[in-house]
Amino acid sequence: QVQLVESGGGVVQPGRSLRLSCAASGFTFSSYGMHWVRQAPGKGLEWVAVIWYDGSNKYYADSVKGRFTISRDNSKNTLYLQMNSLRAEDTAVYYCAREAVVVAATTYYYYMDVWGKGTTVTVSS
Amino acid sequence: DIQMTQSPSSLSASVGDRVTITCRASQGISNSLAWYQQKPGKAPKLLLYAASRLESGVPSRFSGSGSGTDYTLTISSLQPEDFATYYCQQYYSTPLTFGPGTKVDIK
Numbered sequence: 001q002v003q004l005v006e007s008g009g010g011v012v013q014p015g016r017s018l019r020l021s022c023a024a025s026g027f028t029f030s031s032y033g034m035h036w037v038r039q040a041p042g043k044g045l046e047w048v049a050v051i052w053y054d055g056s057n058k059y060y061a062d063s064v065k066g067r068f069t070i071s072r073d074n075s076k077n078t079l080y081l082q083m084n085s086l087r088a089e090d091t092a093v094y095y096c097a098r099e100a101v102v103v104a105a106t107t108y109y110y111y112m113d114v115w116g117k118g119t120t121v122t123v124s125s
Numbered sequence: 126d127i128q129m130t131q132s133p134s135s136l137s138a139s140v141g142d143r144v145t146i147t148c149r150a151s152q153g154i155s156n157s158l159a160w161y162q163q164k165p166g167k168a169p170k171l172l173l174y175a176a177s178r179l180e181s182g183v184p185s186r187f188s189g190s191g192s193g194t195d196y197t198l199t200i201s202s203l204q205p206e207d208f209a210t211y212y213c214q215q216y217y218s219t220p221l222t223f224g225p226g227t228k229v230d231i232k
Contacts, residue, residue: 044212044226060220062126109157109216110157111159111171111174112169113171115170116168
């Protein structure tokens, strides 16, 4: 079945780095754009980054731009999020999500149709 | 950046009630809107996309409508499993943005 499984979360000190992984299965990973979305404790959802199906384009939220890098290895069906210079406000559950698209007439509609269960990142000294 | 607001922020309802949640974008988003349901400790689940298209497997009591800047999610007859938090999200432009959520709990 279609599945996304995140890993790599943990407790890290401010200023340190962490790399998250998202293993995909049950679908052709190389055909889909992929996102990272996070949720701070007791808060709402915050989009973090997106990468195109072939890795050719990447976009980031301003809150992580210059510190986080999204990447993918289509040969390993895996999405990554390299997080550097971590701050307390980066503490959150991090979800990876698959991007789906539907075309209606000439309009493309995108949405996140498959989500992982999330991995928890805690930034604390 | 496109700001998304939702109203109400929370509501209490009974099983069988009709529930409507409103989402407003700070500029027109041409129906590039999705709705997600999230239960405590769980990942979000896609309900609708393109403002009104029901995701496969989602019960037909969920529906969406709207255009321009204003959109609504309607649950026609609330069921026990529908008590959750609901988020809208615009996909019109990056950065993608979510609404702050609407928590639906039991009256």
